[in-house]
Amino acid sequence: MNRFARLLDQLTYQPRRNGKLALITAYLAEAPDPDRGFALAALTGALSFAHAKPGAIRALAAEKLDPVLFALSYDFVGDLSETVALMWPAPARTDGEAAARPEPPSLAGIVEGLATTPRAGVPALLDHWLAGLDETGRWALLKLVTGGLRVGVSARLAKTAVARLGAGISPDEVEEVWHGLEPPYGALFAWLEGRGPRPEASDGAPFRSPMLAHALDEADxxxxxxxxxxxxxxxxxxxxxxxxxxxxxxxxxxxxxxSGDDISNAFPEIVAALDFEGAIDGELLIRREGRVAPFSVLQQRLNRKTVTRTLMRDFPPIIRAYDLLALGGEDLRALPFEARRARLEMFVAGLGSDMIDLSPTVPFADWQALAAARADPTSAGAGVDAGAVEGVMLKRADSPYLAGRPKGPWFKWKRDPFNVDAVLMYAQRGHGKRSSFYSDYTFGVWRGDELVPVGKAYFGFTDAELGQIDRFVRENTVNRFGPVREVTHTAETGLVFEVAFEGLNRSPRHKAGLAMRFPRIARLRWDKRPSDADRIEALEALLPRG
Incomplete structure (x- = not known):
């Protein structure tokens, strides 16, 4: 476990992608089985423990630590795992002297112990493990069991690192076999290291690494x-x-x-409609009353393990097909896009399903014409669904379907973001490297003489600006609600952000009745007073029509 803890600690402070890749690859090459397999599972989000939750950690801390000191420390540190790891008492004998530290647990032992121990026995198990680890090891253990690593490693990055163990094996090849594997991935490591055959997916419906687009720059x-x-x-x-x-x-x-997560359980009616042998690449949307609904409506069906009949009735999904990757046992990805598109059009027309339709192409003669279509999708063929368009995709007619994000074949040209001036209202500490900074912000705009919150953001600013905001929060706190600080926000005193966001929808769950899509801090407006921030009417004017 100590070796895995060092890896997590190093990843937390390594900002560069290639640096993270090197760290993970080195660990996987040196760590023994099955520890490295469980480490890979943890980094890719494939581990979960039913009985080890943050509530169990808090309860254990309440037994071992002074409650007032713990509350003060948690408020200062801002991270549960880090606070417990730093405060955990050293083992002691009955005579009060320090006792020898127990043998540190292995990563495999932790995974197997949590999988086989009933809920009532988990606190004692954690207590024993925490006694055998140092501060970094305790922090890593608690992050592992609660599922909140937050070390800046995506599942794709971890799979890229493990692919480096094999000679000439690409991350896409690892992705192709991934869904037929289970931790600790003995067959995967045997294949990568030349000790066994390539694992084969056995369910007949494998995931294929998607092709991604680069953002289009003006210079392009x-x-x-x-x-x-x-x-x-x-x-x-x-x-x-x-x-x-x-x-x-x-x-x-x-x-x-x-990213390859199986979301079938959340959309059983879609799965039931897949009455063919093949693979479609497309966009999952909700269609109500003959038109595509905003993304905020789709969000209400995402991340559900089960769904009710009412939810299925009120949030009917569709797939808008972009591409055809395989059909009837034939892999079509090597064909040029135009040939795949022709096959896709015939395929969708023959399905006769109201849950799968075709994403229309956008005719254009030159870049000026495409810019006009992007600016006014209603007039360019999107019709009643224009409110669900967030830009255009450009795909070379001769491009094969290549996994990853190759430069040149595909581009995305998203619509220009919306901007609003809003006032900082509340702040909360971040996670990982930001656990000591107030880096998660709630901001609002004016409704009459009242500021109402309209969104939250935690990125878009530089490290230097983060320090400036953190200092402002600490010096201008007027109230506290658990880990959240309320910051002064009067007409004359406060901090104004210019907030960029991709879209806006109505939301009964928010006080302002609005929900922003991908808000981010575009810049700090030290030059503006809070009274100069925008009003709710300016945002309501941006709502999709209909």
Missing amino acids: FATLDPGAFRAEWKWDGIRVQAVAGSDGGRRIARLYSR
Whole structure:
């Protein structure tokens, strides 16, 4: 466990992607089995423990630590795992002298112990493990068991690192076999290290690494030939793969997110409609009364393990198909986009399903014409669904479907963000490297003489600006609500942010009745008084029509 703890600690303070890759690869090459397999599972989000939750950690801390000191320390540190790790008492004998530290647990021992221990026995198990670890080890243990690593490593990055153990094996090849594997991934490591055959997915509906687009810069227009590209709308939903096949005569269907998570349970009606053998790349959307609903409506069906009939009735999903990756056992990804598109059009037309339709192309003669379509999707063919368009996609007609984000074949040209001047109202500490800073902000705009919160953001600013905001929060706190600080926000005194966001929708769950899409701090407006911030009417004017 100590070796894994050092890895997490190093990852927390390593800002560069290549640096993180090197750290993970070195750990996986040196750590023994099965520890390295469980470490890989933890980094990719494949581990969960039913009986080890933050509440159990708090209860254990309440037994071992002075409650007042713990509350003060937690408020200062801002992170439960770090606070407990720093305050945990050293083992002691009955005579009060320091006792020898127990043998530190192995990572595999922790995983197996939590998997086999009933809920009532988890606190004693954690107590024993914490006694055998140093501060870093305790912190890593608590982060592991509560599922909140937050070390800046995506599942894709971890899979890229493990692929480096194999000669000539790409991350996409690892992705292709990933969904047939279980921790601690003995067959995967054997294949990568030349000790065994390539693992084969056995469910007949494998996930395929998606092809991603680069953001289009203004400078790109001078080097790109509009005649070489085809355009289609970029829809404001979530990217999915709908895959169906068979295994030994048994029909199998899966709905995957872009990152490869199986979200089939949240959309059983979509899975039931996958009556084919193949793989569709598309956008998952909610369609109500003949038009695509805003993303905030789709959010109400995401991340659910089960759904009710009422939810299925009130939030009917569709897949708007972009691409056809496989059909009837044939892998189509090597074909040029235009050929795949032609196959996709025939395929969708023959499905006869109201849950899968075709994402229309956007005709254009030059970049000026495409810019006009992007600015007014209603007039360019999006029709009643124009409110769900967040830009356009550009795809080379001759491009194969390549996993990852190759530069050149695909571009995304998102619509320009909206901007609003809002006042900082509340602040909370961040996580990981930011656990000592107030870096999560709630901001509001004026409704009459009252500021009402309209969004939260925790990125967009520089490290230097973070220090300035943190100092302002500490010097201008007027109230506290648990870990949240209320910051002074009168008409004359406060901090104004320029907030950029991708879209706006009505939301009964928010006090302002509005929900922002991807808000971020664009810049600090030290030059503005809070009374100069925007009013709620300015935001309501940005709501999609209809």
